Structure formats: structure tokens, C-alpha cells
Amino acid sequence: MGPTKSEIAPTNLDELVTRVATTLMGVDSTTLRTAAEAVLRVLVEYFEVDLSFLRFHDTARRATVLVAEWPPREVVPDPDPLGVISFESADPAFAASEHLADILIIRPSDSAAYQERVKEGSGVEETSVATVPLRSGGSTTGTLGFIKYGDRGWNADETRALRTIATLIAQMQARLLAEDQLRHIAHHDELTGLPNRRALLAHLQATLTSPPPGPRALLFIDVDRLKATNDFLGHDAGDRFIIAVAERIRSAVGVGDMVARLGGDEFVVALAGLADEAQAATVAARVQRAMAEPIRLGGQSLRRTVSVGIAVAQAPTAEVGVWLRSADQAVLTAKDHGGNEVVTFTSEMRVREEVRVAVEMSLLSAIRDGTLAIHYQPVVDLRTGTATGVEALLRWYHPTLGPVSPELFVGVAEATNLAGELGRWVLDGACRQLAAWRRERPDVIGGNFTMAVNISPVQLLAVDFVDTVAEVLARHGLTGRDLVLEVTEHAVVGDADAASATLRGLRRLGVCVAIDDFGTGYSSLAQLKALPVMILKIDRGFVQDLGRTAEDLSIVRSIVGLAQSFGLDLIAEGVETELAAETLLGMGCTTAQGYLFSRPLPAEGLLNWVSAPAAPAVPSPR
Ligand code: C2E
Ligand code: CA
Ligand code: CA
16 A cells, blocks of 8 residues: 555645645644654655754743654653753743744854854754744744754745744644633633632542552542631632632642632542542641631631541542542531531441432322321320320331431431421321320320420421411310420520510410420520520430439539529430439439330320330339
């Protein structure tokens, strides 16, 4: 097979220009060097010179950078003295090329001094040099150079062709630059200049697929309380703050590690090479330390902590999306704990996430298809051992997940706007049950027997909540006195104004309000006093081991004292031992719930329990 058309040497200047144009056509930054070498080779052969080179200006660095040369040098030192040459330190020929406007030809007869230098450097007697500037938008962007040992002149046709070729190269250079910029914009965050999400995902993918197999770590970093910062400083300063944070993070990690910004106040660090949880934790600590110094913004100085989530993936089997989500989830957990914390993603968290997704998808239908149920736990008078009422507790037996904890799915419901629907369902079901018991078994369930229902903060803050409660009570022929609503401290204190309006409305209905999990929140006594609540439920965390630890004892004692001084009723939850029951009674707390008496039971079971309490001996007061 003979040479293809493009391999046939050009026989005139027109063919030469055409050849250069076709060679440059599809060039991108990855093929630039090979294509440029091919062009230089054709030029060297056509013009019968000894060597040729192509250099691009790097205006930012005020330097000229070697792109390609022909013929290639046999030995290229590292670093290459011809690679990047600063215009400031360059020899006069290079220095002159910075703003060169037209072809510069130097022949042996032109400059004795120059020839002398070349001779010293290369040992070549006489040299002819032609330097053709690449021009773009009125400025010089590079040079195309030819060297001939001995004398060589260039005629007008040749220099015309050289100018045309230089123009073709300059156009290609401008196109590559634009493509580079586009690529940069597509892969970088505008504000900080860091790689963006797209670049990060590509990098993580490459990290997972490149050897060696083994652990790879990433850190998800989230600035604590940034929204408050923006509200306080305004957006401009907020932006400058983010830039400063980006610099801090950059300074805390290794050069090979990638720092990307996902937007807002979210940053990700992908550690280079093999990295396990311990290494990631070390880097996380460094990032936290870097954030400890206040950041100065104009007149203000600001300090913000960061939350860090760590996720370790096994290359090459791990999946990028899962990996990043895991780190995201770990940082959310860190935030849930109050921020300024480092949390590593665990397989437990993965299960939780799977459950969350499953729950979200099937909760609504569960409300409708009956896989959701209400169980009832007796509230017991410690002095008599009899039930004064029950607490309604949701139960969900998921077809594939099995029993799902109410703590989990109530949280999901709140996060997905199902809380209202779920709450109404429980309230209605619990009230219906109480009415039914009273109707069917008045001998067991008397008129003072109360139904306690847990209310999520979302429900409490709904404007029509009091109306909803009134409606449900009326529907089942109950009064406010039959119902206890349990709310957490957190819910009433979080939005105190809205909450207390609702609580007052409930009080007008005669509904009793209990503060659930008391002792775990932060409410001050003053806040409590202002709220129309009637019952404190001592959190089970203090009760389970009561009598065995001095600390629980003193906490419970002070809660009892508090309730007495405010005239509030008390219920202790989580009574599992006789010792705890006796201790409570000794302190003057007479009402309790707990596994010692009964676990939460289905309606039928509860009725049986109340008819004949299974609890053995009722602990007697000392
Ligand atoms: P909670 O309101 O503090 O409910 C008491 C929890 O303690 C129940 O867990 C109950 O089964 C458990 N418990 C009772 N006695 C003992 C004991 O002696 N020892 C121990 N270790 N635990 C005991 P459960 O049913 O898993 O409910 C967990 C949480 O889910 C509840 O905490 C409540 O915050 C929420 N929840 C349950 N049902 C509902 C509901 O209908 N609506 C709302 N908003 N939340 C609900
Ligand atoms: Ca409760
Ligand atoms: Ca509780």
C-alpha cells in the first residue's frame, strides 16, 4: 500500500499550508503535542532547516513554554532548561519574542555578538534563525521558530506562507484556550476556584478505579451555623468568608488531596492514595484546628466551627454515589449532635438510611392498609399497682423490614410532611379505643382512666391543632379530661410563642399536657413556669438504673422537688426494677410506666392486663 494523500510530502507552499491546516483541525489539548510535532516535521523537511520549535506564551507567568520541537532531542534533561523560560531571564532572542509583531530573521551576517553566543553554547559556527510570532487579538501569544546551521535566507513567498501557518496555529491555540476555560468553568466553583461537584465525582470515580485496591477516604465538611453568618454579615461578606474557609481547608490538607466545594458551605476532601478511617480522622482534626483561628472580614472577626463526616470506601468495588452520600449522612449526624464534631459513617447508619427510604415510600400506605397499629402501655399508681391510664405508642410491622421503631418512622414522617396525617391517625385511633373500652368494659376502664398520646413538634405548631383535638374528642364522645398530650421539652421551647398559644388552647379544652423526656432538654425553670403544662414525665434514661447510681438519684430528686414546687404531676417512665419503683415512691413520685409493670400491649392485651395486672408484688412505700 502506497502512502496516503496526507503522507505525500507537499510540493509547493499552497500544499504545505493546506497540510498544516488539516493536521491542526481536530486537535485538542491531549493531542496537541503529537499534532504539533507532525506539523514541525513537515515544515523542517519542506524548508530544509535543521530544527523547528513551537512555543506558547504563558502570560500569567510571563514565560514562554515549549509545546513541541522537531527533531526531538535525544536526551531531555529534567527539568528541561528549554521547557519554561521566563521572559525576564531569557536570552535576548527569547526576550524579544514576548511582544514580537512580525517575523524576525537573524542571519550570520546580522549579529556578530549573537553568533558568538550560539557558538559558545553549541559549538556551531554559524546559525540562521527565523522566529514567527503567533498573533491573536492584537497580541503575541507564542512563537514558531526555525534554526538552520549555516546561512539561510527566506524569500517573500516563504515568509508569507510562514505568516499564514502562524495564523493557523494561533487560531488553534485560541480555540484550545477557550476550550480549557470552558472546561475549567464546568469543573470549578466560581466563588472559590475549587473543583466543583462534577469534577469531584469524576475524581472519585478515577480514584476508585485506579490501583491499588484498598481503602479510600473522603471527608464531608460543613460549616456550622453558616446561615446565621450570612444573616449577620450580609451576602458579600458571607462570600468572602466562604473563600477564607476554602483557603483554611486547603492549607490543612496535603497537596495531593482534592478539596472540592459542592455549593453553600459544603466542602469535600478526597484523600490521595490509600487512606483509612484513622488517617481521615487526623486530617479532620487538622481542618478543625485550621478553623479555630478567627477569620477577619473587614472590621469583623468571625469564628465558625465545622462538622466533618468521614466515609471510607473500598476500591475498586465501591460506588461513588453511595460513598459520597455516606459521608453526607455522617456529617448530618455530626450536625445533629450539635456540630463541631467528626463522625465516621458506619454500616448501622447505612441500614438506617435504607429504612428511612423504605419508610418514606410506604408510610402513607401503611396508615391506610392497617400494618400500622397502636399499642398501649399502662400508667401505674405505684401505691396501688392499678392503672390510671395508658400511653398510646405507635407500632409498625413493615412487610420486609419487620418491626420499625417509632422513633425512626416518626422522624421520617416529620421530615416528609406526613407528620400531620400520622398524628391525626394516632389521635383518632387512641380516642376511639378509649371510647370503645369505656362502652364495652366500664367495669375495667373507669371514667378517670386517661389516654396519653404523643404529639410531634410539627403537630403542635400547626395552626389548627386545637380545633383538630376538639373535633376528635367530640367525634368519640370524650372530653378534654380524658386526654393527655405528651410533647417534648424541645418542642415547647423551640418556638415558645406559637407553642404556648396552642397549649393555652388545649388547656381551655381541659386537655392535660405532659412534658415528655423531661430532663434531657434545656428549658429553664422560668420558661416552664410560663407554660400551661401539668405533668412532667421523667426521662427513662434517669429511671432505668435508679437506685444504683448516685447521679441519677440526685437528678430525679431535683426533678421531683421542681414538680412539687410548681404544683406539677410527675410520671416516671422506664421503670424496669423494683429498686427503681421503690426509690421513686420513697421520693414522693407515685406514678410510673415501665417494663416492670408491662410492655406496651395491643388493645386486647391491655384490657386483660388491667383486669388482672401481671405485675407481681406492688412495691410498698418504705
Ligand atoms: P416516649 O414517648 O418516651 O415513649 C416511651 C418509650 O419507652 C416507648 O418506646 C416505650 O416502649 C419505652 N418504654 C416503656 N417502658 C420502658 C422500660 O421500662 N424500659 C425501656 N427501656 N423502655 C421503656 P417506643 O414505643 O419505642 O417509642 C419510642 C418513641 O417514639 C416514644 O418515646 C415517642 O417519642 C415516639 N412515639 C411513639 N409513638 C408515637 C406517636 O404516636 N406519635 C409521636 N409523635 N411519637 C411517638
Ligand atoms: Ca411519650
Ligand atoms: Ca419519654
